[in-house]
Amino acid sequence: MIATQIGLVAGAVTSCAVIPQVVKAYRSKHVCDISIWQPVILVVGMGLWLLYGLIINDVPLIAANIFSIFCNIFLIAMKIIYREG
Amino acid sequence: MIATQIGLVAGAVTSCAVIPQVVKAYRSKHVCDISIWQPVILVVGMGLWLLYGLIINDVPLIAANIFSIFCNIFLIAMKIIYREG
Numbered sequence: 001m002i003a004t005q006i007g008l009v010a011g012a013v014t015s016c017a018v019i020p021q022v023v024k025a026y027r028s029k030h031v032c033d034i035s036i037w038q039p040v041i042l043v044v045g046m047g048l049w050l051l052y053g054l055i056i057n058d059v060p061l062i063a064a065n066i067f068s069i070f071c072n073i074f075l076i077a078m079k080i081i082y083r084e085g
Numbered sequence: 086m087i088a089t090q091i092g093l094v095a096g097a098v099t100s101c102a103v104i105p106q107v108v109k110a111y112r113s114k115h116v117c118d119i120s121i122w123q124p125v126i127l128v129v130g131m132g133l134w135l136l137y138g139l140i141i142n143d144v145p146l147i148a149a150n151i152f153s154i155f156c157n158i159f160l161i162a163m164k165i166i167y168r169e170g
Contacts, residue, residue, distance in 0.1 A: 006140065007133075010134040010137055014126075016130075017123050017126040018123060020123055020126070021120040021123040023120075024120040025118070025120075033117055034106070034119060038106040041105070048095035048098060049099070052091045055088040
């Protein structure tokens, strides 16, 4: 019981981790020091987590990963758009 | 069975996602555009995943999270050391 709750909190915390990076990149328009591969690999990995969530029909896992995938795609888009910065 | 395998691959992929960022920061010594909060939040979240892994006694989960926590602490250290860059 307590383990499941820790797992849920852990999933929520790690899913939110990309938000400060997205906000910083959006505000500064500077993405030069950011590796594009981190969000790319995260999209692939979280796509697999999403697939896992769909197979085991786990709503929090599905929701958290859709949210994180969206945030990371947004970061990849900024990395491409602000490439010059 | 297939779900567990997808989950394991997903965990391995997301655990490795930070590596390109660590390598880029180490090589360039430039970390200005990186938000320190992403690795900080990831260390907290992965610490909880590690705790979850210890409770359910899942070796791949424990190993993947120890590795990721180490990488993210290294990134936080570089963010502090190369702050001027």
